[in-house]
Amino acid sequence: MGQRTVLHDWHVARGARMVDFAGWDMPVQYTSIIEEHTAVRSEAGLFDISHMGRLSFGGPDALALIQMVFTNNAATLKDGQVRYGLICNDQGGIRDDVLVYHWPYGYAMVVNASNREKIVGWLAESKGSFNVEIRDQTKDTCMIAVQGPRALDMCRGLTEADAGKLGYYFATPTTYQGKPCVVSRTGYTGEDGVEYMVAAGQGLQLWEELLRRGAKPCGLGARDTLRLEAAMPLYGHELSEEIDPFQAGLSWAVKLDIGDFHGREALLVRRQDAKLKHRVGLELQGKRIAREGAKILAKGKEIGSVSSGTFGPTVNKSIAMAYLEPAYKEPGTLVEIDIRGKMEPARIVPLPFYRRLK
Amino acid sequence: MDPKKLRYAPTHEWAILEGDTCTVGITKYAVEQLTDVVYIELPDVGDNVFAGDSFGEIESVKAVSDLYSPVNGEVIAINEPLISDPSAITKDPYGKGWMVKIKVERGSNLNKLLSLEQYEKQIASESH
Numbered sequence: 229m230g231q232r233t234v235l236h237d238w239h240v241a242r243g244a245r246m247v248d249f250a251g252w253d254m255p256v257q258y259t260s261i262i263e264e265h266t267a268v269r270s271e272a273g274l275f276d277i278s279h280m281g282r283l284s285f286g287g288p289d290a291l292a293l294i295q296m297v298f299t300n301n302a303a304t305l306k307d308g309q310v311r312y313g314l315i316c317n318d319q320g321g322i323r324d325d326v327l328v329y330h331w332p333y334g335y336a337m338v339v340n341a342s343n344r345e346k347i348v349g350w351l352a353e354s355k356g357s358f359n360v361e362i363r364d365q366t367k368d369t370c371m372i373a374v375q376g377p378r379a380l381d382m383c384r385g386l387t388e389a390d391a392g393k394l395g396y397y398f399a400t401p402t403t404y405q406g407k408p409c410v411v412s413r414t415g416y417t418g419e420d421g422v423e424y425m426v427a428a429g430q431g432l433q434l435w436e437e438l439l440r441r442g443a444k445p446c447g448l449g450a451r452d453t454l455r456l457e458a459a460m461p462l463y464g465h466e467l468s469e470e471i472d473p474f475q476a477g478l479s480w481a482v483k484l485d486i487g488d489f490h491g492r493e494a495l496l497v498r499r500q501d502a503k504l505k506h507r508v509g510l511e512l513q514g515k516r517i518a519r520e521g522a523k524i525l526a527k528g529k530e531i532g533s534v535s536s537g538t539f540g541p542t543v544n545k546s547i548a549m550a551y552l553e554p555a556y557k558e559p560g561t562l563v564e565i566d567i568r569g570k571m572e573p574a575r576i577v578p579l580p581f582y583r584r585l586k
Numbered sequence: 587m588d589p590k591k592l593r594y595a596p597t598h599e600w601a602i603l604e605g606d607t608c609t610v611g612i613t614k615y616a617v618e619q620l621t622d623v624v625y626i627e628l629p630d631v632g633d634n635v636f637a638g639d640s641f642g643e644i645e646s647v648k649a650v651s652d653l654y655s656p657v658n659g660e661v662i663a664i665n666e667p668l669i670s671d672p673s674a675i676t677k678d679p680y681g682k683g684w685m686v687k688i689k690v691e692r693g694s695n696l697n698k699l700l701s702l703e704q705y706e707k708q709i710a711s712e713s714h
Contacts, residue, residue: 261647262622449648515625517645539624539647546624568643568650 233278234431250342252279255447264450272376273446281344285335289358299482305330316491321469370431375421382441418458459580465536505551509579512546523566587680593699601656611684620646628664659688
Protein backbone atom coordinates (compact mmCIF):
# COMPACT_ATOMS: atom_id res chain seq x y z
CA MET A 229 0.00 0.00 0.00
CA GLY A 230 1.30 3.40 -0.97
CA GLN A 231 1.59 6.55 1.10
CA ARG A 232 -1.61 8.52 1.42
CA THR A 233 -2.35 12.22 1.39
CA VAL A 234 -4.87 13.62 3.87
CA LEU A 235 -7.40 13.78 1.02
CA HIS A 236 -7.02 10.09 0.16
CA ASP A 237 -10.35 9.00 1.68
CA TRP A 238 -12.15 11.84 -0.06
CA HIS A 239 -10.77 10.72 -3.44
CA VAL A 240 -11.83 7.12 -2.84
CA ALA A 241 -15.29 8.12 -1.60
CA ARG A 242 -15.78 10.22 -4.74
CA GLY A 243 -15.00 7.24 -6.94
CA ALA A 244 -11.61 8.42 -8.17
CA ARG A 245 -9.53 5.81 -9.94
CA MET A 246 -6.43 5.49 -7.78
CA VAL A 247 -2.94 4.65 -9.02
CA ASP A 248 0.49 4.37 -7.53
CA PHE A 249 2.55 7.46 -8.31
CA ALA A 250 6.07 7.61 -6.88
CA GLY A 251 4.96 5.46 -3.95
CA TRP A 252 1.82 7.51 -3.30
CA ASP A 253 -1.73 6.30 -3.77
CA MET A 254 -3.07 9.12 -5.97
CA PRO A 255 -6.22 9.86 -8.00
CA VAL A 256 -5.61 9.59 -11.75
CA GLN A 257 -9.12 10.68 -12.69
CA TYR A 258 -12.53 11.27 -11.13
CA THR A 259 -14.74 11.34 -14.23
CA SER A 260 -12.79 11.75 -17.44
CA ILE A 261 -9.33 13.09 -18.20
CA ILE A 262 -10.67 15.16 -21.09
CA GLU A 263 -13.48 16.66 -18.99
CA GLU A 264 -11.09 17.51 -16.18
CA HIS A 265 -8.53 18.93 -18.62
CA THR A 266 -11.19 21.10 -20.24
CA ALA A 267 -12.40 22.38 -16.86
CA VAL A 268 -8.90 23.70 -16.15
CA ARG A 269 -8.61 25.40 -19.54
CA SER A 270 -12.07 27.00 -19.35
CA GLU A 271 -12.93 27.44 -15.63
CA ALA A 272 -10.89 26.04 -12.76
CA GLY A 273 -9.64 22.67 -11.60
CA LEU A 274 -8.55 21.46 -8.19
CA PHE A 275 -5.57 19.15 -7.68
CA ASP A 276 -4.33 17.30 -4.64
CA ILE A 277 -0.57 17.60 -5.04
CA SER A 278 0.32 16.77 -1.45
CA HIS A 279 2.67 14.07 -2.72
CA MET A 280 5.11 16.79 -3.88
CA GLY A 281 8.06 17.20 -1.48
CA ARG A 282 8.08 20.37 0.62
CA LEU A 283 11.35 21.30 2.29
CA SER A 284 12.14 24.35 4.38
CA PHE A 285 15.59 25.84 4.94
CA GLY A 286 16.59 27.93 7.98
CA GLY A 287 19.87 29.16 9.38
CA PRO A 288 22.53 31.61 8.19
CA ASP A 289 23.89 29.34 5.41
CA ALA A 290 20.57 28.37 3.81
CA LEU A 291 21.22 30.44 0.70
CA ALA A 292 24.81 29.19 0.38
CA LEU A 293 23.64 25.57 0.42
CA ILE A 294 20.88 26.19 -2.11
CA GLN A 295 23.31 27.99 -4.44
CA MET A 296 25.63 25.01 -4.22
CA VAL A 297 23.02 22.61 -5.61
CA PHE A 298 20.75 24.87 -7.69
CA THR A 299 21.46 25.75 -11.34
CA ASN A 300 19.50 29.01 -11.21
CA ASN A 301 20.26 32.02 -9.02
CA ALA A 302 18.48 32.10 -5.66
CA ALA A 303 20.51 35.08 -4.44
CA THR A 304 18.58 37.61 -6.51
CA LEU A 305 15.15 36.41 -5.33
CA LYS A 306 13.03 39.11 -3.78
CA ASP A 307 11.00 38.32 -0.67
CA GLY A 308 8.23 36.02 -1.76
CA GLN A 309 9.66 35.34 -5.18
CA VAL A 310 9.69 31.82 -6.60
CA ARG A 311 12.23 30.49 -9.11
CA TYR A 312 12.41 27.33 -11.19
CA GLY A 313 15.71 25.54 -11.61
CA LEU A 314 17.46 22.22 -11.66
CA ILE A 315 19.52 20.24 -9.22
CA CYS A 316 22.27 18.49 -11.14
CA ASN A 317 24.72 15.72 -10.44
CA ASP A 318 28.42 16.32 -10.98
CA GLN A 319 28.14 14.99 -14.53
CA GLY A 320 25.60 17.68 -15.35
CA GLY A 321 22.65 15.26 -15.41
CA ILE A 322 19.43 16.36 -13.75
CA ARG A 323 18.74 15.05 -10.24
CA ASP A 324 15.47 16.97 -10.03
CA ASP A 325 13.65 20.06 -11.19
CA VAL A 326 12.50 22.22 -8.31
CA LEU A 327 10.98 25.52 -7.22
CA VAL A 328 12.86 27.66 -4.70
CA TYR A 329 10.90 30.14 -2.57
CA HIS A 330 12.47 33.05 -0.71
CA TRP A 331 10.85 34.09 2.57
CA PRO A 332 11.90 36.95 4.83
CA TYR A 333 13.06 34.29 7.31
CA GLY A 334 14.52 31.62 5.02
CA TYR A 335 13.94 29.51 1.94
CA ALA A 336 11.69 26.68 0.85
CA MET A 337 11.92 24.17 -1.97
CA VAL A 338 9.27 22.07 -3.66
CA VAL A 339 10.68 18.89 -5.19
CA ASN A 340 9.18 16.00 -7.13
CA ALA A 341 7.58 13.21 -5.09
CA SER A 342 9.70 10.65 -6.93
CA ASN A 343 12.91 12.45 -5.97
CA ARG A 344 12.15 13.67 -2.48
CA GLU A 345 14.24 11.16 -0.57
CA LYS A 346 17.08 11.42 -3.08
CA ILE A 347 17.16 15.22 -2.78
CA VAL A 348 16.90 15.20 1.01
CA GLY A 349 19.89 12.83 0.99
CA TRP A 350 21.79 14.95 -1.53
CA LEU A 351 21.24 18.10 0.53
CA ALA A 352 22.47 16.33 3.67
CA GLU A 353 25.53 15.16 1.72
CA SER A 354 26.21 18.63 0.28
CA LYS A 355 25.66 20.41 3.57
CA GLY A 356 29.16 19.84 4.98
CA SER A 357 29.88 22.44 7.63
CA PHE A 358 27.14 24.84 6.51
CA ASN A 359 24.94 26.09 9.32
CA VAL A 360 21.55 25.27 7.86
CA GLU A 361 18.54 23.42 9.14
CA ILE A 362 16.49 21.54 6.56
CA ARG A 363 13.04 20.31 7.48
CA ASP A 364 10.97 17.97 5.36
CA GLN A 365 7.43 19.26 5.89
CA THR A 366 5.75 17.02 3.35
CA LYS A 367 3.85 14.90 5.88
CA ASP A 368 2.82 17.82 8.08
CA THR A 369 1.27 19.80 5.27
CA CYS A 370 -1.16 19.44 2.42
CA MET A 371 -0.64 20.98 -1.02
CA ILE A 372 -3.57 21.93 -3.21
CA ALA A 373 -3.46 23.57 -6.63
CA VAL A 374 -6.31 25.61 -8.13
CA GLN A 375 -5.68 26.20 -11.81
CA GLY A 376 -7.59 27.86 -14.60
CA PRO A 377 -8.88 31.23 -15.80
CA ARG A 378 -11.31 31.45 -12.86
CA ALA A 379 -8.84 30.21 -10.23
CA LEU A 380 -7.85 33.60 -8.80
CA ASP A 381 -11.51 34.63 -8.55
CA MET A 382 -12.37 31.49 -6.67
CA CYS A 383 -9.54 31.98 -4.21
CA ARG A 384 -10.60 35.50 -3.25
CA GLY A 385 -10.88 35.99 0.51
CA LEU A 386 -9.79 32.46 1.38
CA THR A 387 -6.54 33.47 3.03
CA GLU A 388 -5.64 36.61 4.90
CA ALA A 389 -3.37 37.72 2.06
CA ASP A 390 -5.11 38.06 -1.29
CA ALA A 391 -3.74 35.51 -3.77
CA GLY A 392 -4.93 37.72 -6.63
CA LYS A 393 -2.48 40.44 -5.62
CA LEU A 394 0.53 38.17 -6.02
CA GLY A 395 2.65 38.58 -9.12
CA TYR A 396 3.24 35.52 -11.29
CA TYR A 397 5.81 33.29 -9.59
CA PHE A 398 5.41 35.06 -6.28
CA ALA A 399 4.21 33.54 -3.02
CA THR A 400 3.51 34.69 0.48
CA PRO A 401 3.25 33.21 3.93
CA THR A 402 -0.21 34.06 5.27
CA THR A 403 -2.97 32.44 7.32
CA TYR A 404 -5.95 30.24 6.54
CA GLN A 405 -8.60 30.07 9.26
CA GLY A 406 -6.08 31.64 11.63
CA LYS A 407 -3.33 29.10 10.99
CA PRO A 408 -0.12 29.68 9.04
CA CYS A 409 -0.07 28.65 5.39
CA VAL A 410 1.54 29.59 2.10
CA VAL A 411 -0.18 30.75 -1.05
CA SER A 412 1.76 30.81 -4.29
CA ARG A 413 0.92 31.97 -7.80
CA THR A 414 2.48 29.00 -9.53
CA GLY A 415 1.32 25.85 -11.25
CA TYR A 416 1.94 23.06 -13.70
CA THR A 417 -0.90 23.35 -16.20
CA GLY A 418 -0.14 26.31 -18.46
CA GLU A 419 -2.97 28.25 -16.83
CA ASP A 420 -2.94 30.99 -14.24
CA GLY A 421 -3.60 29.75 -10.75
CA VAL A 422 -2.62 29.27 -7.18
CA GLU A 423 -0.98 26.60 -5.07
CA TYR A 424 -1.71 26.35 -1.34
CA MET A 425 0.39 24.73 1.32
CA VAL A 426 -1.65 24.39 4.51
CA ALA A 427 -1.37 22.35 7.71
CA ALA A 428 -2.32 18.72 7.03
CA GLY A 429 -5.29 19.04 9.39
CA GLN A 430 -6.76 21.87 7.30
CA GLY A 431 -6.42 20.20 3.92
CA LEU A 432 -9.91 18.72 3.71
CA GLN A 433 -11.58 21.95 4.81
CA LEU A 434 -9.75 24.00 2.18
CA TRP A 435 -10.44 21.37 -0.51
CA GLU A 436 -14.17 21.36 0.24
CA GLU A 437 -14.33 25.13 0.34
CA LEU A 438 -12.75 25.31 -3.13
CA LEU A 439 -15.21 22.70 -4.40
CA ARG A 440 -18.12 24.79 -3.10
CA ARG A 441 -16.68 27.70 -5.01
CA GLY A 442 -16.92 25.68 -8.20
CA ALA A 443 -13.47 24.20 -8.84
CA LYS A 444 -13.62 20.76 -10.43
CA PRO A 445 -11.52 17.99 -8.89
CA CYS A 446 -8.87 16.81 -11.35
CA GLY A 447 -6.54 13.84 -11.21
CA LEU A 448 -2.99 13.19 -12.30
CA GLY A 449 -4.24 12.14 -15.75
CA ALA A 450 -5.42 15.67 -16.55
CA ARG A 451 -2.35 17.13 -14.85
CA ASP A 452 -0.26 15.18 -17.35
CA THR A 453 -2.19 16.21 -20.48
CA LEU A 454 -2.21 19.84 -19.27
CA ARG A 455 1.52 20.00 -18.58
CA LEU A 456 2.25 18.23 -21.86
CA GLU A 457 0.30 20.77 -23.91
CA ALA A 458 2.20 23.49 -22.02
CA ALA A 459 5.45 21.57 -22.79
CA MET A 460 6.49 21.45 -19.15
CA PRO A 461 9.00 18.66 -18.59
CA LEU A 462 8.20 15.82 -16.20
CA TYR A 463 10.94 14.15 -14.23
CA GLY A 464 11.42 10.53 -15.26
CA HIS A 465 10.22 11.37 -18.78
CA GLU A 466 11.89 14.53 -20.13
CA LEU A 467 14.37 14.78 -17.27
CA SER A 468 16.76 12.25 -15.79
CA GLU A 469 20.22 11.82 -14.29
CA GLU A 470 21.55 11.29 -17.85
CA ILE A 471 19.95 14.36 -19.46
CA ASP A 472 21.37 17.84 -18.89
CA PRO A 473 19.39 21.10 -18.76
CA PHE A 474 20.65 22.27 -22.19
CA GLN A 475 19.39 19.13 -23.86
CA ALA A 476 16.06 19.65 -22.12
CA GLY A 477 15.77 23.22 -23.45
CA LEU A 478 16.12 24.67 -19.96
CA SER A 479 19.26 26.77 -20.47
CA TRP A 480 17.27 29.78 -19.20
CA ALA A 481 17.27 28.12 -15.76
CA VAL A 482 21.05 27.64 -15.68
CA LYS A 483 23.35 30.46 -14.58
CA LEU A 484 26.94 29.48 -15.25
CA ASP A 485 28.47 32.86 -14.37
CA ILE A 486 27.47 33.34 -10.74
CA GLY A 487 29.77 30.93 -8.95
CA ASP A 488 30.19 27.23 -8.52
CA PHE A 489 27.45 24.64 -8.05
CA HIS A 490 27.24 20.86 -8.44
CA GLY A 491 27.35 20.03 -12.13
CA ARG A 492 28.64 23.42 -13.30
CA GLU A 493 31.99 22.21 -14.61
CA ALA A 494 30.39 19.36 -16.51
CA LEU A 495 27.75 21.72 -17.90
CA LEU A 496 30.43 24.09 -19.26
CA VAL A 497 31.60 21.17 -21.39
CA ARG A 498 28.21 19.68 -22.24
CA ARG A 499 26.95 23.09 -23.37
CA GLN A 500 29.43 22.86 -26.28
CA ASP A 501 28.60 19.27 -27.18
CA ALA A 502 26.82 19.39 -30.51
CA LYS A 503 26.11 15.66 -30.56
CA LEU A 504 23.75 15.45 -27.61
CA LYS A 505 20.07 14.81 -28.29
CA HIS A 506 17.67 17.69 -27.78
CA ARG A 507 14.09 17.94 -26.53
CA VAL A 508 11.61 18.74 -29.29
CA GLY A 509 7.86 18.91 -29.81
CA LEU A 510 6.14 16.60 -32.27
CA GLU A 511 2.75 16.86 -33.86
CA LEU A 512 1.43 13.66 -35.42
CA GLN A 513 -0.52 13.69 -38.63
CA GLY A 514 -2.87 10.97 -37.44
CA LYS A 515 -4.66 10.37 -34.19
CA ARG A 516 -2.66 7.46 -32.79
CA ILE A 517 -0.69 8.37 -29.70
CA ALA A 518 3.11 8.13 -29.64
CA ARG A 519 3.82 6.93 -26.13
CA GLU A 520 7.03 6.99 -24.12
CA GLY A 521 9.78 4.90 -25.70
CA ALA A 522 8.41 4.95 -29.26
CA LYS A 523 11.32 5.16 -31.69
CA ILE A 524 11.65 8.07 -34.09
CA LEU A 525 13.13 7.63 -37.54
CA ALA A 526 14.20 9.81 -40.45
CA LYS A 527 14.72 8.06 -43.79
CA GLY A 528 14.79 4.74 -41.97
CA LYS A 529 17.49 5.79 -39.51
CA GLU A 530 16.73 5.89 -35.79
CA ILE A 531 17.25 9.44 -34.53
CA GLY A 532 15.65 9.39 -31.08
CA SER A 533 12.65 8.41 -29.02
CA VAL A 534 9.49 9.78 -27.45
CA SER A 535 9.68 10.93 -23.81
CA SER A 536 5.93 11.62 -23.36
CA GLY A 537 2.98 11.64 -25.71
CA THR A 538 -0.73 12.06 -25.46
CA PHE A 539 -3.81 13.31 -27.17
CA GLY A 540 -3.96 17.04 -26.39
CA PRO A 541 -7.61 17.78 -25.64
CA THR A 542 -7.25 21.55 -26.14
CA VAL A 543 -5.07 21.44 -29.25
CA ASN A 544 -7.15 18.45 -30.44
CA LYS A 545 -4.12 16.62 -31.78
CA SER A 546 -1.85 13.74 -31.01
CA ILE A 547 1.28 15.41 -29.58
CA ALA A 548 4.54 14.25 -28.09
CA MET A 549 7.83 15.44 -26.69
CA ALA A 550 10.93 13.57 -27.72
CA TYR A 551 14.72 13.61 -27.66
CA LEU A 552 16.19 13.81 -31.15
CA GLU A 553 19.61 14.13 -32.69
CA PRO A 554 20.24 17.88 -33.04
CA ALA A 555 20.27 17.79 -36.86
CA TYR A 556 16.53 17.05 -36.76
CA LYS A 557 15.38 19.50 -34.11
CA GLU A 558 14.29 22.37 -36.37
CA PRO A 559 10.52 23.00 -36.55
CA GLY A 560 9.09 21.78 -39.82
CA THR A 561 11.33 18.71 -40.04
CA LEU A 562 9.39 15.61 -41.00
CA VAL A 563 10.01 12.33 -39.19
CA GLU A 564 8.31 9.00 -38.63
CA ILE A 565 7.35 7.45 -35.32
CA ASP A 566 7.25 3.70 -34.89
CA ILE A 567 3.98 3.09 -33.04
CA ARG A 568 3.59 -0.60 -32.38
CA GLY A 569 5.32 -1.53 -35.60
CA LYS A 570 3.57 0.94 -37.89
CA MET A 571 5.25 4.15 -39.05
CA GLU A 572 3.28 7.33 -38.35
CA PRO A 573 4.27 10.64 -39.95
CA ALA A 574 4.98 13.54 -37.60
CA ARG A 575 6.43 17.02 -37.78
CA ILE A 576 8.71 18.92 -35.40
CA VAL A 577 6.83 21.93 -34.01
CA PRO A 578 7.88 24.77 -31.70
CA LEU A 579 7.08 24.29 -28.02
CA PRO A 580 4.76 24.81 -26.24
CA PHE A 581 1.83 23.21 -28.03
CA TYR A 582 -0.52 25.45 -26.08
CA ARG A 583 -0.07 28.97 -24.71
CA ARG A 584 -2.83 30.73 -22.84
CA LEU A 585 -4.00 34.15 -23.96
CA LYS A 586 -2.98 36.66 -21.33
CA MET B 587 -29.13 -4.03 -28.66
CA ASP B 588 -30.19 -5.89 -25.58
CA PRO B 589 -27.10 -6.87 -23.54
CA LYS B 590 -28.91 -10.07 -22.49
CA LYS B 591 -28.98 -11.29 -26.09
CA LEU B 592 -25.28 -10.69 -26.65
CA ARG B 593 -22.37 -13.03 -26.04
CA TYR B 594 -19.11 -11.83 -24.53
CA ALA B 595 -15.38 -12.47 -24.90
CA PRO B 596 -13.20 -12.37 -21.77
CA THR B 597 -11.31 -9.57 -23.55
CA HIS B 598 -14.45 -7.37 -23.31
CA GLU B 599 -15.83 -7.59 -26.82
CA TRP B 600 -19.52 -8.37 -27.35
CA ALA B 601 -20.88 -10.32 -30.32
CA ILE B 602 -24.24 -11.22 -31.78
CA LEU B 603 -24.89 -13.66 -34.59
CA GLU B 604 -27.71 -12.96 -37.03
CA GLY B 605 -27.76 -15.50 -39.86
CA ASP B 606 -24.12 -15.80 -40.84
CA THR B 607 -23.27 -12.23 -39.86
CA CYS B 608 -21.58 -11.59 -36.53
CA THR B 609 -21.63 -7.99 -35.26
CA VAL B 610 -18.89 -7.05 -32.78
CA GLY B 611 -18.32 -4.15 -30.41
CA ILE B 612 -16.88 -3.59 -26.94
CA THR B 613 -18.75 -3.65 -23.64
CA LYS B 614 -19.87 -0.75 -21.51
CA TYR B 615 -17.46 -1.96 -18.83
CA ALA B 616 -14.55 -1.79 -21.29
CA VAL B 617 -15.61 1.70 -22.33
CA GLU B 618 -15.74 2.82 -18.70
CA GLN B 619 -12.29 1.41 -18.06
CA LEU B 620 -10.86 3.17 -21.11
CA THR B 621 -12.71 6.50 -20.79
CA ASP B 622 -11.58 9.29 -23.08
CA VAL B 623 -11.51 7.22 -26.25
CA VAL B 624 -9.74 9.31 -28.89
CA TYR B 625 -9.19 6.96 -31.79
CA ILE B 626 -10.11 3.59 -33.18
CA GLU B 627 -8.41 1.60 -35.90
CA LEU B 628 -10.57 -0.92 -37.77
CA PRO B 629 -9.73 -3.52 -40.41
CA ASP B 630 -10.60 -3.12 -44.08
CA VAL B 631 -13.68 -4.70 -45.56
CA GLY B 632 -12.57 -8.00 -47.08
CA ASP B 633 -9.91 -8.68 -44.41
CA ASN B 634 -9.95 -12.09 -42.79
CA VAL B 635 -10.05 -12.13 -39.01
CA PHE B 636 -9.42 -14.99 -36.62
CA ALA B 637 -10.88 -15.76 -33.22
CA GLY B 638 -8.57 -14.45 -30.50
CA ASP B 639 -6.49 -12.34 -32.91
CA SER B 640 -6.41 -8.56 -32.97
CA PHE B 641 -8.61 -6.92 -35.62
CA GLY B 642 -7.92 -3.35 -34.60
CA GLU B 643 -6.99 -1.06 -31.74
CA ILE B 644 -8.67 1.45 -29.52
CA GLU B 645 -6.75 4.38 -28.15
CA SER B 646 -7.70 6.32 -25.04
CA VAL B 647 -5.77 9.21 -23.51
CA LYS B 648 -4.27 6.79 -21.01
CA ALA B 649 -3.56 3.65 -23.00
CA VAL B 650 -3.95 1.72 -26.23
CA SER B 651 -5.71 -1.64 -26.31
CA ASP B 652 -6.08 -4.31 -28.95
CA LEU B 653 -9.51 -5.31 -30.16
CA TYR B 654 -9.86 -9.09 -30.44
CA SER B 655 -12.10 -10.89 -32.84
CA PRO B 656 -14.43 -13.35 -31.14
CA VAL B 657 -14.86 -15.39 -34.36
CA ASN B 658 -13.17 -16.51 -37.58
CA GLY B 659 -14.49 -14.91 -40.73
CA GLU B 660 -14.36 -12.14 -43.30
CA VAL B 661 -15.03 -8.49 -42.51
CA ILE B 662 -18.06 -7.42 -44.56
CA ALA B 663 -18.69 -4.03 -42.95
CA ILE B 664 -17.00 -1.59 -40.60
CA ASN B 665 -18.58 1.27 -38.68
CA GLU B 666 -16.79 3.95 -40.70
CA PRO B 667 -18.08 7.04 -38.80
CA LEU B 668 -16.27 5.84 -35.65
CA ILE B 669 -12.92 6.53 -37.29
CA SER B 670 -13.48 10.28 -37.47
CA ASP B 671 -15.58 10.45 -34.30
CA PRO B 672 -15.35 7.54 -31.85
CA SER B 673 -17.76 9.11 -29.34
CA ALA B 674 -20.57 6.67 -30.23
CA ILE B 675 -18.50 3.90 -28.62
CA THR B 676 -18.84 5.69 -25.30
CA LYS B 677 -22.41 6.91 -25.74
CA ASP B 678 -23.95 3.77 -27.19
CA PRO B 679 -21.56 0.81 -26.98
CA TYR B 680 -24.24 -1.79 -27.83
CA GLY B 681 -25.86 0.21 -30.63
CA LYS B 682 -24.25 2.97 -32.70
CA GLY B 683 -20.89 1.98 -31.24
CA TRP B 684 -20.73 -1.36 -33.07
CA MET B 685 -17.38 -1.84 -34.79
CA VAL B 686 -17.34 -4.60 -37.41
CA LYS B 687 -19.62 -7.11 -39.09
CA ILE B 688 -17.95 -10.42 -39.83
CA LYS B 689 -19.29 -13.08 -42.19
CA VAL B 690 -18.78 -16.42 -40.47
CA GLU B 691 -18.93 -19.95 -41.91
CA ARG B 692 -22.39 -21.42 -42.11
CA GLY B 693 -23.20 -23.40 -39.00
CA SER B 694 -20.87 -21.36 -36.74
CA ASN B 695 -22.05 -20.45 -33.28
CA LEU B 696 -20.96 -18.30 -30.34
CA ASN B 697 -21.17 -21.06 -27.77
CA LYS B 698 -17.56 -20.58 -26.71
CA LEU B 699 -18.30 -17.01 -25.62
CA LEU B 700 -19.64 -15.99 -22.23
CA SER B 701 -23.26 -15.28 -21.38
CA LEU B 702 -24.08 -11.91 -19.78
CA GLU B 703 -24.21 -13.59 -16.38
CA GLN B 704 -20.81 -15.24 -16.83
CA TYR B 705 -19.31 -12.00 -18.14
CA GLU B 706 -20.66 -10.01 -15.21
CA LYS B 707 -19.06 -12.50 -12.85
CA GLN B 708 -15.75 -12.00 -14.61
CA ILE B 709 -15.81 -8.21 -14.34
CA ALA B 710 -16.91 -8.40 -10.71
CA SER B 711 -13.77 -10.42 -9.96
CA GLU B 712 -11.60 -8.05 -12.06
CA SER B 713 -12.68 -4.94 -10.23
CA HIS B 714 -11.66 -6.40 -6.85
